[in-house]
Amino acid sequence: MKKSLVTATVLAAFTMTLHAADMDTTKAEGIKYIKMLGKALKTEMKAHMKQDPSGLEALAFCSGSADTITKEVNAKLPAYAKVRRTALRVRNDKVNAPDATDKKVMAEFEKEIAAKKLTPKSIEVVKVGDTTRIYKPLVTKKMCLKCHGSDLSPKIADAIKSAYPNDKATGFKEGSLRGVIVAEIKKH
Numbered sequence: 001m002k003k004s005l006v007t008a009t010v011l012a013a014f015t016m017t018l019h020a021a022d023m024d025t026t027k028a029e030g031i032k033y034i035k036m037l038g039k040a041l042k043t044e045m046k047a048h049m050k051q052d053p054s055g056l057e058a059l060a061f062c063s064g065s066a067d068t069i070t071k072e073v074n075a076k077l078p079a080y081a082k083v084r085r086t087a088l089r090v091r092n093d094k095v096n097a098p099d100a101t102d103k104k105v106m107a108e109f110e111k112e113i114a115a116k117k118l119t120p121k122s123i124e125v126v127k128v129g130d131t132t133r134i135y136k137p138l139v140t141k142k143m144c145l146k147c148h149g150s151d152l153s154p155k156i157a158d159a160i161k162s163a164y165p166n167d168k169a170t171g172f173k174e175g176s177l178r179g180v181i182v183a184e185i186k187k188h
């Protein structure tokens, strides 16, 4: 091999490693923001469920404040980053509606669940233009069923209907994909 070719090959390999390292850093940064939003919502949800196990109070709280909490978390992030929740079937279609890329990634996660391949480490990283998206799946747990299951208490069902007339986020089963948290990081 000629010297210039060797140099070019080494350089190409080096650049690729740099890109991979870049991806890893971006992924780690995204996971950090996903955890910030997840934790903020979970902490509030837990406290309200404890106060009122029927879920009615937590529901009232969630309808009033989930979006506000999301905005508060986003206000703490750098200008090039944001974090949000979405799902294939959403409750709040005003702020949580999925786009085409979201839908594709969630369809993949559903396949992984069906094949029993989804693990807590199943994070998808997707490039959309100059933005890197990091997706974390949210699997339906037992406690989610009070507000997202098939057998809602009449009070919960009424409260959901009046706050979200277009609600599509019921009928989930334990272990199914409820949605995702997505961090978006713009090239900066």
Ligand code: HEC
Residues within 6 Å of the ligand: 055, 056, 058, 059, 062, 063, 066, 067, 085, 086, 087, 089, 090, 091, 092, 093, 095, 096, 138, 139, 140, 141, 143, 144, 145, 146, 147, 148, 169, 178, 179, 180
């Ligand atoms: C006390 C009722 C309640 C419980 C329990 C609950 N949720 Fe929700 N969930 C809501 C409400 C209300 C919204 C709409 C919030 C908004 O206005 O942004 C929502 C929205 C969501 C969204 C955003 C997408 C959408 O549909 O708008 C996801 C994802 C989600 N919930 C996942 C979960 C998961 C996972 C659990 C269990 C760990 C859970 N929820 C438990 C009431 C609940």
